[in-house]
Amino acid sequence: MSKPTLYARSLCIHSAWIQQQLVEIGVDHDTVYIDYLERAARRNLVRELERTRSPVTFPVMVLNNGDDMTKPKLFALSTCVHCAKVKELLISLNVDFDTLYVDRLAGDERNHRMRELKGYNPEISFPTLVVGDQVVIGAKEQRIREILLGE
Structure with missing residues (x-):
């Protein structure tokens, strides 16, 4: 990127x-x-x-080279069941999103992503979903649907 x-x-x-x-x-x-x-x-x-x-x-x-600032970004842990639920929800809604498994990152990349996450969620808890300027902390299906679908 x-x-x-x-x-x-x-x-x-x-x-x-x-x-x-x-x-x-x-x-x-x-x-x-x-x-x-x-x-x-x-x-x-x-x-x-x-x-x-x-x-x-x-x-x-x-954001250069066609990057989309509004593309949802899911900060997750690979072993987190709540993170998996949010990911499954996004897939079921046919949402194009990026998943960052921070426990699979190392070195500078991990440090950079953790600082980025802390900017959205000072408690650094998982899952954290970022959609534009909206942040959902936890597996809050109804809130995610409100943001993505306007329900």
């Missing part, structure tokens, strides 16, 4: 706050300060961003 890019304004308090949050949870990313771009480059950037979101306001986080 490639690094996300944060397009920001250099003197914007919101840009600074997002930058700080990304650093705290350990997200390796690039930052482009749009006020330092030449006028034509800035105009082209805005046009490109408008193809996927409108209106364009800064700061904007862009």
Whole structure:
């Protein structure tokens, strides 16, 4: 997966706050300060961003190479029965999602994913399901259905 890019304004308090949050949870990313771009480059950037979101306001986080920030992510343990229940539910609902079995990770990758999980769930409990800006901690089927299906 490639690094996300944060397009920001250099003197914007919101840009600074997002930058700080990304650093705290350990997200390796690039930052482009749009006020330092030449006028034509800035105009082209805005046009490109408008193809996927409108209106364009800064700061904007862009996940590169087609990565989808809204694709659900399940933080799980390979031996956890509750994690398996959530995974089965997502499969039964035909949801395209990523599963991260943190107990199967090692070294820097494990440390990075644990910091990422702690940003969503400071208690670091399993399962933890992240869907966009929504977080479900535990095997809460009804809550998961509400978020994914609007039930």
